[in-house]
Amino acid sequence: MIKATTIVAVKKGDSVAMAGDGQVTFGENTILKHTAKKIRKIYHGKILVGFAGSVADAFTLYDMFEEKLDKADGNLRKAAVELASEWRSDRVLRKLEALLLTADKEQILLISGSGEVIQPDHDVIAIGSGGNYAFAAAKALIENTDLSARDIAVKAMEIAAAICVYTNNNISVEEL
Numbered sequence: 001m002i003k004a005t006t007i008v009a010v011k012k013g014d015s016v017a018m019a020g021d022g023q024v025t026f027g028e029n030t031i032l033k034h035t036a037k038k039i040r041k042i043y044h045g046k047i048l049v050g051f052a053g054s055v056a057d058a059f060t061l062y063d064m065f066e067e068k069l070d071k072a073d074g075n076l077r078k079a080a081v082e083l084a085s086e087w088r089s090d091r092v093l094r095k096l097e098a099l100l101l102t103a104d105k106e107q108i109l110l111i112s113g114s115g116e117v118i119q120p121d122h123d124v125i126a127i128g129s130g131g132n133y134a135f136a137a138a139k140a141l142i143e144n145t146d147l148s149a150r151d152i153a154v155k156a157m158e159i160a161a162a163i164c165v166y167t168n169n170n171i172s173v174e175e176l
Helices: 055-071 076-089 131-144 149-163
Strands: 006-012 015-020 024-026 030-033 039-042 047-053 098-103 108-111 124-128 172-175
Touching (some): 006 047, 006 098, 006 131, 006 149, 015 039, 015 047, 015 098, 039 055, 047 055, 055 076, 055 098, 076 108, 098 124, 124 131, 131 149
Antiparallel strands (some): 006 015, 006 124, 015 172, 024 030, 039 047, 047 098, 098 108
16 A cells, blocks of 8 residues: 555536645655645646655656647547556556556546456545545545535545544645
8 A cells, every 4th residue: 555645536517626635755754845736727727637656657647648738639538548658668667656546527547557447436536545435435435425625625624634644634726
């Protein structure tokens, strides 16, 4: 499991929100930063992307993903598949330690270095050390409340931050 962060994405109705914490952890027991921003809007503000894992690796993947989006004219699925394929097959890239969550208004996709591009069944997915906590909270909230995608993402992050030592409550949110 990749430690040191939590990112959750929630799609509800016409809205999709992605939330993440701000903690940067060095090793097993040192917090270096509390206010990191791990979520961005890219491709003219039409795509959300968040990461868990190594920051340097994630920035490399962000740049590659933006290039793939440009070549695919903003087609999220095509860009994700092309990134996953290159990430998996390139000897240097294969060593990158990160996961990417991506979303547009129609879909949420998880991209990994082992070649997976996964669309969640329930319009909710989370990654990182607190990902399971955030996922469970978001799934319960989406099924049992009338909260917006943004409110569900924030509440799920608050719950994860209360449980996971690698997740803090300095939550940033982006929404489409």
